Amino acid sequence: MAVASPALPTRHVTRDARWWLFAIGKAIIGAVFVLAALFPLAWMVIAGFKSRTEVVQTPFQFFPEVWLWENYAQILADPTFTRTMLWTFLGAVLFTVLALTVNSLAAYAFARLDFRFKRTLWVIVITTMFIPGMTILLTSFIVVTNLQMLDTLAVLVIPGAASAGTIFFIRQFYLSIPSSLEEAAMLDGCGRVRIFVNVFLPLSKPPFVVMGITAFLAYWNSYVWPILTVTSPDQFVVQQYLATFRSERATELGLLMAGSTLAAAPVIILFLIFQRQIIGNIKMAGLK
Template sequence: MSVITRDVPVDTARVTKRRVQHDGKWWAFAVGKAIVGIVFILAALFPLAWMLIAGFKTKTEVLATPFQFFPEVWKWENYAQILGDPTFMLTMGWTLLGAVLFTLLALTVNSLAAYAFARLDFRFKRTIWVVVITTMFIPGMTILLTSFIVVTRLEMLDTLAVLVIPGAASAGMIFFIRQFYLSIPASLEEAAMLDGCGRFQIFLRLFLPLSKPPFVVMGITAFLAYWNSYVWPILTITSPDRYVVQQYLATFRSERATELGLLMAGSTLAAAPVIIIFLIFQRQIIGNIKMAGLK
């Protein structure tokens, strides 16, 4: 049986015109998207850039009118002076120590709680879980006074413990890590049990090594929460040698209000660790956020 075929004439001019229109629309969309992205990036980076450059200005140039972005004379002495201030360096080291301890404690406590809620069966589990989740909707300011009374009676005021311990347990962190643990196949846990591992060994040898994705996100969140804390430290810390960095900057501003260039230099150095951490872990943060969105 023979098949008869014939050539179908194609309007090449019309096809070419459609391709040109499609390519034109695609390029216009790409250019518009790039412009919007650049505008958002500049808007986000402008405050940081201004703070960095303001650290090189004199006392009067920071708030000079009309606005002047760059200084007339770059005053490098501001950064040298703030770096040479032993009180500032002590505050940075003290804050860094507290932030690291707080992050480690928060990850330990909340990951154990998340494992318990994800994998263990115990009485009143659902009820306790509801109570834990409910605390996410309670603003921290509403329990500030009661928390202060508790730490006062425990004689924790003016110590590193009062900054590290009270906020370590977090319902949001427990929820985030628990969701990740629920995605781990139960067959891995069953295989570990057949090998003679107990619950704690399973957590240490199986779940903990797999917890890098949520630990990166939650660890950075905990670090930033401690580093940027202000209200709780001013209530519980009174010794200047135990100030956190935000507390030090607020005191600096009130006592030396005219030295705004020096204040901007200190603020830039205080923000540097946070920026460095984000630059190091930005891929993990973005990847984990995408993963959480897909789940």
């Protein structure tokens, strides 16, 4: 007697096929976005190995016929470029430290202290987030001119240190810290300053990493404000140097691409070092 074979689980097979199609489609879309994001960076790095005519030759050729290391060697041997890189790095570190100090103190005050006109001041601080920076360039320039801050490191570091966005981000983190820790510190005789230094600062690594890198990138990539306030070549930041280099030596595109690659390297390295903390902290902020 013949035994009938069991029916195939068509629903299960159809569901698995749909899942695989969805996964493959998602992978293809993700790969397209990754390639679109990395292509300009990869082209800039490789263009640094090309000759001055090979960068803009037609038809387009991604890889050079002959890999020239001279562009990178020449730009690194330029004392003006290395000094500008070090000067920009020093300014970025100072700006980051100052920004985290000022904004974390303000965030602690708005998160934990009760004082007169607190809500009104908080509304004013948040409102500044909606004012485009370009609209206050002229008034800011007049202020720093009257303070005789032009052509100094201070004019690049101090004016932009306070940020409503950074205050808001750190304040939201401080609001999530249990008040029991603060109350225990008060019972031990700690004042507000010691509570901030001994309790809140050790716990502030997550927002400090995100906001610190944001401040570092903002200073490193700044261009409009420096060209308004700094005219001395000794005070130039790296973006000013590259802009001046492009205008003075417009035909040496391979050398320009090499300099741009080296200028972008510290930012990329910084992100690669802290990428896990950045992604984790952004996820945590989204959940809150």
